[in-house]
Amino acid sequence: MIGQFAAIVGDKNVLTEAGDRLPYAEGGRGLGPLPSLVVRPRGEKQMLAVVALARELGLQIILQGARTGLVEAGLAQADCPAIILSTERHNATIAIDADNRTAKVDAGVRLSSLNDAVASSGLYFPIDLGADPSIGGMIAANTGGARFLRYGDVRRNTVSIDCILPDVGQIVRLGKGLWKDNSALDLKQCIIGSSGALSIVTSATLALQPLPTSRSGAIIQLADASWLAAILRHMEGRFGSLLTAFEGMSANAVELALKHVPALRRPFSQMGLGSYYLLVELSGPDAISHELLDALLTEAVAEIFSRFPKFCLDAVVGHIDDFWAIRHAIPAALRASGTVVACDISMPRGSISEFRLQAEALARKNWPMLMLADFGHIGDGGLHFNFVWTDAERPMPAAMKYDVQAAIFEKCVTEFDGSFSAEHGIGPANIEFYRKFVPPDVRALSAAVQSAFASVPLGRVNFG
Amino acid sequence: MIGQFAAIVGDKNVLTEAGDRLPYAEGGRGLGPLPSLVVRPRGEKQMLAVVALARELGLQIILQGARTGLVEAGLAQADCPAIILSTERHNATIAIDADNRTAKVDAGVRLSSLNDAVASSGLYFPIDLGADPSIGGMIAANTGGARFLRYGDVRRNTVSIDCILPDVGQIVRLGKGLWKDNSALDLKQCIIGSSGALSIVTSATLALQPLPTSRSGAIIQLADASWLAAILRHMEGRFGSLLTAFEGMSANAVELALKHVPALRRPFSQMGLGSYYLLVELSGPDAISHELLDALLTEAVAEIFSRFPKFCLDAVVGHIDDFWAIRHAIPAALRASGTVVACDISMPRGSISEFRLQAEALARKNWPMLMLADFGHIGDGGLHFNFVWTDAERPMPAAMKYDVQAAIFEKCVTEFDGSFSAEHGIGPANIEFYRKFVPPDVRALSAAVQSAFASVPLGRVNFG
Numbered sequence: 001m002i003g004q005f006a007a008i009v010g011d012k013n014v015l016t017e018a019g020d021r022l023p024y025a026e027g028g029r030g031l032g033p034l035p036s037l038v039v040r041p042r043g044e045k046q047m048l049a050v051v052a053l054a055r056e057l058g059l060q061i062i063l064q065g066a067r068t069g070l071v072e073a074g075l076a077q078a079d080c081p082a083i084i085l086s087t088e089r090h091n092a093t094i095a096i097d098a099d100n101r102t103a104k105v106d107a108g109v110r111l112s113s114l115n116d117a118v119a120s121s122g123l124y125f126p127i128d129l130g131a132d133p134s135i136g137g138m139i140a141a142n143t144g145g146a147r148f149l150r151y152g153d154v155r156r157n158t159v160s161i162d163c164i165l166p167d168v169g170q171i172v173r174l175g176k177g178l179w180k181d182n183s184a185l186d187l188k189q190c191i192i193g194s195s196g197a198l199s200i201v202t203s204a205t206l207a208l209q210p211l212p213t214s215r216s217g218a219i220i221q222l223a224d225a226s227w228l229a230a231i232l233r234h235m236e237g238r239f240g241s242l243l244t245a246f247e248g249m250s251a252n253a254v255e256l257a258l259k260h261v262p263a264l265r266r267p268f269s270q271m272g273l274g275s276y277y278l279l280v281e282l283s284g285p286d287a288i289s290h291e292l293l294d295a296l297l298t299e300a301v302a303e304i305f306s307r308f309p310k311f312c313l314d315a316v317v318g319h320i321d322d323f324w325a326i327r328h329a330i331p332a333a334l335r336a337s338g339t340v341v342a343c344d345i346s347m348p349r350g351s352i353s354e355f356r357l358q359a360e361a362l363a364r365k366n367w368p369m370l371m372l373a374d375f376g377h378i379g380d381g382g383l384h385f386n387f388v389w390t391d392a393e394r395p396m397p398a399a400m401k402y403d404v405q406a407a408i409f410e411k412c413v414t415e416f417d418g419s420f421s422a423e424h425g426i427g428p429a430n431i432e433f434y435r436k437f438v439p440p441d442v443r444a445l446s447a448a449v450q451s452a453f454a455s456v457p458l459g460r461v462n463f464g
Numbered sequence: 465m466i467g468q469f470a471a472i473v474g475d476k477n478v479l480t481e482a483g484d485r486l487p488y489a490e491g492g493r494g495l496g497p498l499p500s501l502v503v504r505p506r507g508e509k510q511m512l513a514v515v516a517l518a519r520e521l522g523l524q525i526i527l528q529g530a531r532t533g534l535v536e537a538g539l540a541q542a543d544c545p546a547i548i549l550s551t552e553r554h555n556a557t558i559a560i561d562a563d564n565r566t567a568k569v570d571a572g573v574r575l576s577s578l579n580d581a582v583a584s585s586g587l588y589f590p591i592d593l594g595a596d597p598s599i600g601g602m603i604a605a606n607t608g609g610a611r612f613l614r615y616g617d618v619r620r621n622t623v624s625i626d627c628i629l630p631d632v633g634q635i636v637r638l639g640k641g642l643w644k645d646n647s648a649l650d651l652k653q654c655i656i657g658s659s660g661a662l663s664i665v666t667s668a669t670l671a672l673q674p675l676p677t678s679r680s681g682a683i684i685q686l687a688d689a690s691w692l693a694a695i696l697r698h699m700e701g702r703f704g705s706l707l708t709a710f711e712g713m714s715a716n717a718v719e720l721a722l723k724h725v726p727a728l729r730r731p732f733s734q735m736g737l738g739s740y741y742l743l744v745e746l747s748g749p750d751a752i753s754h755e756l757l758d759a760l761l762t763e764a765v766a767e768i769f770s771r772f773p774k775f776c777l778d779a780v781v782g783h784i785d786d787f788w789a790i791r792h793a794i795p796a797a798l799r800a801s802g803t804v805v806a807c808d809i810s811m812p813r814g815s816i817s818e819f820r821l822q823a824e825a826l827a828r829k830n831w832p833m834l835m836l837a838d839f840g841h842i843g844d845g846g847l848h849f850n851f852v853w854t855d856a857e858r859p860m861p862a863a864m865k866y867d868v869q870a871a872i873f874e875k876c877v878t879e880f881d882g883s884f885s886a887e888h889g890i891g892p893a894n895i896e897f898y899r900k901f902v903p904p905d906v907r908a909l910s911a912a913v914q915s916a917f918a919s920v921p922l923g924r925v926n927f928g
Contacts, residue, residue: 099693099814100845101700122701144644150705153644155653156620165909172905176881179844180608180617180810182657183885184902185910185927189619189653193646210704229563236565237586240674240749241614241705285704287760288752296751346644350563380643381564417640421647438648441636445629445916446649452912463649 001057005039005083008049013040013089024084025076028068028131029342029429032075035062035084042089044171047202048164050085055166059083060457063196065134066110069141070344071427073195073460085200087136093203096121102159102177104205107136114206123208126151128245130328136201140459142193144423146327149379150244150283153423154192157207161188163199166456177205190449195426197459198450212244212283216293217320218301219267221313223274225250226357228378229350231304235280238300242293245281246379248352253330253373256388260333265322273313278378279323294318330375331384339389339396341370343408346382347418355416359385359408367404382422385412405433413437426461434463465521469503469547472513477504477553488548489540492532492595493806493893496539499526499548506553508635511666512628514549519630523547524921527660529598530574533605534808535891537659537924549664551600557667560585566623566641568669571600578670587672590615592709594792600665604923606657608887610791613843614708614747617887618656621671625652627663630920641669654913659890661923662914676708676747680757681784682765683731685777687738689714690821692842693814695768699744702764706757709745710843712816717794717837720852724797729786737777742842743787758782794839795848803853803860805834807872810846811882819880823849823872831868846886849876869897877901890925898927 005014015021015038024038025031041050054061060082064074076084087108094114095104098121105114112132115124127138128147137143139161144153151157160175174188175181191198220231228248235243251272258264258271280301282293298317305312334340347355360372371390376383385408389396405420412418420433435443447464469478479485479502488502489495505514518525524546528538540548551572558578559568562585569578576596579588591602592611601607603625608617615621624639638652639645655662684695692712699707715736722728722735744765746757762781769776798804811819824836835854840847849872853860869884876882884897899907911928 097812097814099697100812102812142646142650144646148644152620155650156616165905168905168909170905172909173903174906176883178810178812178883178886180612180841180846180886181883182606182608182887182889183883183898184890184906185913186606186619186653186657187906187909187913189650190913193650210700212704233563236674238749238751240676242749242751285702285706287702287706287764300751346642348561348564348566348642350561377644382644419640419642419645419647422642422644423646425646426648434647439637441632441634442638442648442651445632445636445651448916449649449651449654449913452909452916 004053005050008053009039009041009046024064024086026067027072027075028070032072033078035076036081038084038086040086040089043092044202047090047200048170051164051166051200052169054083055456061085061200062460063087063136063140063200065108065137066132068131068133069137069427070424071429073140073425073427074137077428077460087134098123101208102205103208104177104203105135106203107134107201109135111135111138118208119211122211124211125157125206126209127154127157130331135204135206139192139201139204140194140196141425144380144382146247146377147244148377149246150241151209155189158188158192158204159207160205161191161201162203163191163201165199166454166458171202179207190453193425195459195461197461197463198453200458210285213286214284214288214290214293215281215320216290216297216317217279217281217323218297218315218317219323220278220280220301220315221268221273222276222278223311223313225276226353227308227311228353231278232349232378234304235300239282242282242284244283245279247279247327247376248378249277249279249327249330249375250373251275251277252371253334253375254326256333256337256373257326257329260336261329264326264329267316267319267322268314279327281320334373334386334388337388337390341387341401341404343385343405344422344424345385345409345412345418345420346380346422347412347416349378349381351416352378352381352383355412359411362407362411363387363404366407367400370404409433409437428460431461468517469514472517473503473505473510488528488550490531491536491539492534496536497542499540500545502548502550504550504553507556508666511554511664512634515628515630515664516633518547519920525549525664526924527551527600527604527664529572529601530596532595532597533601533891534888535893537604537889537891538601541892541924551598562587565672566669567672568641568667569599570667571598571665573599575599575602582672583675586675588675589621589670590673591618591621594795599668599670603656603665603668604658604660605889608844608846610711610841611708612841613710614705615673619653622652622656622668623671624669625655625665626667627655627665629663630918630922635666643671654917657889659923659925661925661927662917664922674749677750678748678752678754678757679745679784680754680761680781681743681745681787682761682779682781683787684742684744684765684779685732685737686740686742687775687777689740690817691772691775692817695742696813696842698768699764703746706746706748708747709743711743711791711839712842713741713743713791713794713839714837715739715741716835717798717839718790720797720801720837721790721793724800725793728790728793731780731783731786732778743791745784798837798850798852801852801854802856805851805865805868807849807869808886808888809849809873809876809882809884810844810886811876811880813842813845815880816842816845816847819876823875826871826875827851827868830871831864834868873897873901892924895925
């Protein structure tokens with residue numbers, strides 16, 4: 001078997017030694033099971049041959065990209081004879097069509113490589129993330145990020161997918177890379193966000209956006225998080241599509257970031273006046289200067305202060321990169337501060353303030369030893385409602401993670417009509433909640449669609 | 465049978481008289497077969513009961529909204545015992561969540577009613593059309609329109625769908641109306657653009673956009689259509705998301721519009737200097753005044769003129785409503801001028817100029833009696849590459865429509881990697897081209913997905 005794979009991809013790209021396989025066991029949230037075999041094809045021909053051989057041998061295929069995923073969808077499973085098909089070498093092509101504002105890229109290309117390649121055309125792929133995933137992984141998870149408010153997710157910015165359906169045994173092209181096309185069912189939409197369980201994506205044509213050339217930002221200290229929707233609506237009314245981020249950060253999360261990364265610049269001489277911060281970003285095209293954006297944002301912040309005088313405590317306009325540095329330092333700061341219980345949730349935007357109050361009270365009552373250090377994308381209703389177990393003396397009790405997630409998800413999904421997986425997708429890490437919260441009729445339909453795509457098992461998620 | 469339907473929806477809403485049924489035979493491009501029975505439920509309960517009864521009686525269901533569709537997907541078929549399920553009375557609900565920028569609306573609500581209802585919240589559903597379709601019809605066709613460049617299509621602006629799958633026999637909710645959600649396969653995407661052949665949509669939650677408050681526009685006379693992509697890229701670089709339309713119009717199309725609607729204001733004292741016009745629109749939020757937009761657009765137009773001096777002949781900035789009036793008058797003007805052969809195509813944006821040259825030459829050689837009067841959405845690669853048979857003395861030969869479409873589609877799809885249906889969807893009017901141009905592997909997968917949704921036949925399109 002090993003020889004058969006090696007005949008396709010070369011000896012070096014069939015990893016059999018435990019030491020060689022170990023890096024492929026690590027996901028974005030730590031170690032999973034050690035894969036029994038890792039195969040690293042390059043190019044469509046090798047991809048097709050590897051898939052055909054795995055099918056012939058009756059091996060399940062688990063696709064793996066840059067291993068930045070947060071739900072374990074790309075990791076091996078202990079109980080199943082699967083191969084890891086790593087796309088990390090399948091990254092030769094970035095074909096830019098600047099006139100069409102699109103680029104066709106191989107699944108193994110990293111987000112940063114794509115953006116480096118298209119920058120000289122004045123373009124970028126506008127999914128803003130802390131991590132640097134592969135394009136295939138981004139499609140599998142339908143990645144969102146911090147500028148979703150303006151640009152949407154991977155789904156919105158993907159105009160075609162080339163993929164292998166093992167039953168078909170060849171590359172199927174779903175979509176032609178056009179902006180506007182209604183000549184068939186848009187089946188690539190099923191694949192986006194399917195955790196690698198419907199097909200093996202070999203390449204995709206992505207829609208690019210003009211690179212903004214001016215930016216301005218504000219960070220605002222708030223007494224608490226009680227008027228987020230009102231401020232958001234004010235800013236959207238004022239700035240429309242110039243508003244490119246509207247992020248919330250609890251004071252706890254900001255404090256952990258500042259403590260963990262001492263080089264971060266404190267925006268206020270007096271921090272922690274209140275319990276919540278907002279980061280507001282404007283981005284403009286060539287014709288709109290950053291001075292104009294600064295002036296307009298200063299004016300809008302003043303309006304907010306006069307409308308909510310007791311609620312708005314302090315604000316700084318400018319230094320946008322400093323503000324983002326704090327925001328992006330939060331996830332690592334939480335991990336460095338203890339054991340994290342992460343809840344990647346979303347809900348209607350107007351419900352966030354009330355949800356935070358109720359969920360915080362619930363957690364304080366049941367798990368007083370956990371610190372709530374949440375942050376999120378208020379502009380799209382997404383919250384990383386994360387807790388940290390900071391006690392270095394004792395490990396967090398084994399059942400606590402599940403209990404906290406179950407309680408937070410329950411409140412979010414059933415009381416606030418929200419989602420238990422806003423932007424990280426579905427994988428072994430949360431499939432139990434998928435079964436719990438997604439209604440049986442939707443799961444039955446999903447299973448029928450999944451089997452329309454592939455009769456052989458793919459990936460680690462059964463959507464039934 | 466009639467009595468059974470009447471027991472559900474009332475006598476008045478089961479149309480059996482030929483005269484009553486006749487209006488339901490008329491689509492956006494004229495009369496189709498007379499339906500044998502029209503049933504008009506109101507509310508989910510009646511919708512469910514009508515679907516269940518039709519299933520019990522073995523009747524095919526064809527969904528019909530506002531009858532503005534252009535591919536006959538909502539019209540009866542002569543050869544099949546189907547009922548027309550008209551959603552025109554199913555329009556009671558428009559539930560606005562202004563904080564979330566969404567509205568849940570019944571399928572029979574018209575686009576204009578939705579926009580009237582949300583205007584007081586400073587919001588709108590940003591699909592810009594000449595027609596006034598129902599929301600259900602817009603979902604079936606995945607309507608695009610003239611501001612696709614900025615806002616995308618119905619797909620991009622739909623966050624949940626409630627629908628009936630006849631096999632399930634109850635309302636299935638696909639999506640929860642959230643902006644960011646990856647908690648399941650996004651199955652509503654299969655339904656959007658499915659011509660009513662996968663499920664019966666009862667309602668949808670739509671994403672709304674802040675209503676722009678400032679606008680500016682330019683109309684530019686060009687010698688010909690040879691530098692469209694370069695001008696588009698210049699404008700996109702300058703204006704980014706402030707650019708809300710970039711429309712092209714052949715001089716023939718503009719002349720027919722001005723002739724057909726004498727009240728239209730001629731933007732230039734001397735029209736027809738060249739063979740092509742561009743309409744460029746900027747829209748800004750509250751913080752950006754229309755004076756600023758006018759000034760910036762004037763500057764950008766001057767840059768274009770200095771870069772392409774022989775190509776740019778004349779331009780006017782301002783009077784944006786006058787420009788749109790001309791643009792929107794074109795489709796009716798073509799119909800009033802003779803028999804229209806319509807080709808709703810799209811392609812990579814950079815190919816439009818060359819395609820026009822080649823396709824015009826092809827048509828001139830083979831069908832010299834046809835006038836090319838094309839217009840389109842250059843910003844999204846969409847072209848209404850339409851011809852008019854203007855000879856009032858003789859009818860157009862019966863085979864000509866098919867022959868012209870087949871030749872134009874062939875060139876567009878196979879030589880220019882384009883689409884034969886950019887924004888009108890698939891229906892009996894173009895299903896032959898679907899079979900011809902959509903590859904067998906994609907059709908086989910589509911058929912499998914279609915039967916995952918509904919084992920009983922729905923609509924008029926078999927995606928196999």
